[in-house]
Amino acid sequence: MPFVNWLKRRLVVLAGLLTLAYLLLPNVIVTVFSFNKPKGRFNYEWQQFSTDAWQDPCGVADMCGSLSISLQIAVWATVGATLLGTMISFALVRYRFRARGAVNSLIFLPMAMPEVVMAASLLTLFLNMGAQLGFWTILIAHIMFCLSFVVTAVKARVMSMDPRLEEAARDLYAGPVQTFVRVTLPIAAPGIAAGALLSFALSFDDFIITNFNAGSTVTFPMFVWGSAQRGTPVQINVIGTAMFLIAVLFVLTSMVVSNRRNKQKA
């Protein structure tokens, strides 16, 4: 039975591809329904093909405003978390100091905590301090939960780095600053970039913590959440599709570029 044998050998791959389909199906639906022309307020049922939403992506009140707020918060949260997180990772890998255990658990705990717990407790702090909820409280929260992920990403990279490379640089009379900028930083860069990319994605997509600490500020995820109650405009799907395409293109280009660089080196 050649077919059964063929199937048996590829069973794992077939199961894997089914999972991949499960992962991608919603994206396919989001894309297809960005070309829909719904009858009612909700965009859940296919009616007819139309490119209206693509021609007027900001045609819904407040949506593009919320998108811009989300982008601003994501950029600043990425900058903040990457900076603070990279500093922590270097301290953890390169130095000995007291209270290392406490530092490690303070970094691990935010990742092991359900988001709703962090969100609720942060809100009690802000309420107790009488802080005005809005852009700044969201930014503070985002830097807080992105920090641990940056540390994890950068630490892994710095740890796998050969310390002899820096020794070699110093043997060749590079000063500490020069060694850091020309040797350490370029080697750590992929880890830092991974941490930054992760921060951006986490911050941009965060809903639960933002929902608790946003006050009346509306980020893009909060706009989507609200529209799930009021009626979902097709433009939401347009933004979702565009983000997916941009992400895939971005990663593909960076892969092609790094491939070419590696080939040049070799």
Added chain:
Amino acid sequence: MSTLTEAPPPLAPAEPEKRPPRKRGRFTPYWLLLPGMLWLIVFFALPMIYQASTSVQQGSLEEGYKVTWHFATYWNALSEYWPQFLRSVFYAAAATVLCLLLGYPLAYTIAFRAGRWKNLIMILVIAPFFTSFLIRTLAWKTILADSGPVVHTLNSLHVLDLTDWLGWTAGDRVLATPLAVVCGLTYNFLPFMILPLYTSLERIDGRLHEAAGDLYAKPWTTFRKVTFPLSMPGVVSGTLLTFIPAAGDYVNAELLGSTDTRMIGNVIQTQFLRILDYPTAAALSFILMAAILAMVTFYIRRSGTEDLV
């Protein structure tokens, strides 16, 4: 990604690990740690204390709250909301098991079978992250719609009769039932299972598989005795990274479920943001945190790995 850093020569001295690599500047590590740690202390640790304090306060929004050590709040919260707590644990556990069953073959495929498709599949696993998860969760409303092909197929195969009998679905519907919520949770946290699984599978030396085959192990035995045990770190961190956020989630239950599928996250959210009963909300959140931390600690001890994330 130079090969220099990734493949140290076999004669690399094991010594340098033991002594601190650099001594210059006794206070340098503290200066590096200070801003980030301060951030985490003020905006992560301190809020936990505020929350603990809020949970034993009494009062009202107008007159303000005072600490009265009113522990009855905990008792009341638990006796009123224990079904939601239980439901959260069940849904999250079901989603975690499903994620493991679905995610393992994919992680295995990427690690050992994908060949030159490896990078592309990796991108496809990660890329959905960049579309807001709320939009993707809403797409499940379309997929599982009452008149849609999925429900139609399940119905004609009499699968829905079975799930109805088990209490997972109700009548001819999938939306607004536990099945829809678990399906959404599984979908949302699947990448968190796949990535750690892939990382630990990737580290396995392919020659171990050949060795097992040379010793007359059948593929299934090789998997059971070699591959799976070696992937345990990935299984442990994958299950944790899936279970923890799933247990606290309220988005799936709200968008895909009904009032009968409310999880503890929904209760905390409503108490905090709509009913404004802060002590009860803080108590519930505190119980959730304690339960999760206890479970995580127990689980890590049992599985004997500290190598997380």
